[in-house]
Amino acid sequence: MSLPTKTTQYSYPELGSYDNLVLSEVPVKPPKATEVLVKTHAVSLQYRDLLIATKRYPSAVLPNLVPCSDMAGEVIAVGEDVKKWKVGDRVCANFFIDKVNDVQTPETDNSALGGAAQGVLTEYRTFPAHSLVSIPAHLSYEEASTLPCAALTAYNGLLCGYEPLKAGDIVLIQGTGGVSIFALQFAVASGATVIVISSSDEKLKVCKQLGAAHCINYKTTPDWHREALKITNGVGVDHVVEVGGNSTLGRSIESVRLGGSIDIIGLVAAPDGQGPVDIIVPVLFRSLKLRGLYVGSVPMFHDMNKLITANPKTTRPIIDRVFPFAEAKAAFAYLQSQAHVGKVVIKL
Incomplete structure (x- = not known):
């Protein structure tokens, strides 16, 4: 299978409102030796995403930001040094891509997706192999996308x-x-x-x-x-x-x-x-x-998934609505309305 060379993504040329989101096509490079290329299947929204959009978030964010921190997707390529992951694996990325233990540092804070680091509202994205966690087998991509931040x-x-x-x-x-x-x-x-x-x-x-x-x-x-x-x-x-x-x-x-x-x-x-x-x-x-609390680490994510797997009925994610990728702004508007119970998800 040939790898994609471009991805369609949302970004903010200027913050102030989620209405400022623009859709564009940008290049995608093959994964480096320790990276994994993932096809995004679902993204879930957080209240944080609204704060960032309206410039009310207390931490600095990147210019031309690709928003959102929570995704679930499929591995489509791995770097030459990656041993843990293979093509076809279903994965989530941790909210902090570099938080590999429970110690918070300025460096881990600067790896927060959709804020200090570019986010996941994009068709394809590379991640460090150490940032990924397997999706519990009984969950769909839409359900799994709700895990990295909220859960x-x-x-x-x-x-x-x-x-x-x-x-x-x-x-x-x-x-x-x-x-x-x-x-x-x-x-x-x-x-x-x-x-x-x-x-x-x-x-x-x-x-x-x-x-x-x-x-x-x-x-x-x-x-x-x-x-x-x-x-x-x-x-x-x-x-x-x-x-x-x-x-x-x-x-x-x-x-x-x-x-x-x-x-x-x-x-x-x-x-x-x-x-x-x-x-x-x-x-x-x-x-x-x-x-x-400021979310959690990769090992904590693994432990949480054990609880979810052991209690599949009790802990199945509650999704209020799923929006298509083309209607991302409508998803943000619905989240802002606070009419939802549980999570709002965008399907790619």
Whole structure:
């Protein structure tokens, strides 16, 4: 089979809106000795992609950026020194292509796809062989594309923190986006009791079907932290998956037990006018564990896939909608609408 010499990809001549995305054809070179050439079959979107598009992301991004970090595809060529991969293998690339252990460095940060490094919204891309992970056999390309950021962040938060989740723990999860749904699934698979908060009763019905024991609509119950305390007989939850940021952190602190864990993974909530949260006193006197997360490593990805493979029904990715490659802007618009439960995927 002759290798492609060109790829069609989306990029940003200028940031400011996802409407600025342009489609173009650029050259593709054969893989170097330690590289793998992959044909992209699916790309999933993150809230991060919207932040980058609108220049709200806190880290620097490349000019003429090819967006998106999460892909699943098929190996079509390998470099002469690559032993692990062969043509036809189904793979995902890790979010950080150079994070081969759990140590975060400026160098690993600079390998973040779709930001500090060129992304994956392209037909073909070469990757370092060390950055790739096999797709669980029971997952489609569309399902597998949701794993590198959303799933791995949820796995890192619940199972790789200061006090890893165990059966019988109580977990409070905010929202029904990609990370939140994976956190729900991994918590259920681990034998935990899950509380989910959302502004939509329809979305909470989906969470019930996925195994959530308790659901709270934070529009009708704005003091959801007090409801969580009632559910736990005043003790508080063991873990909080914090996706709202400054607007929800104060209530998260009030909902967690003494010595409990709050894994901070996002900032999706709109400002609520309360201003910065004073966290020093409650964190100090209640011995809380606050941990910021920035996705995960290649070995962590391998470990997560073991959990997914061992619990295929419970952990199957939830995909809300799949858009064709030609309608990538519509996919971004749908993600921005927050009408989705789970993931939004682009199929190539």
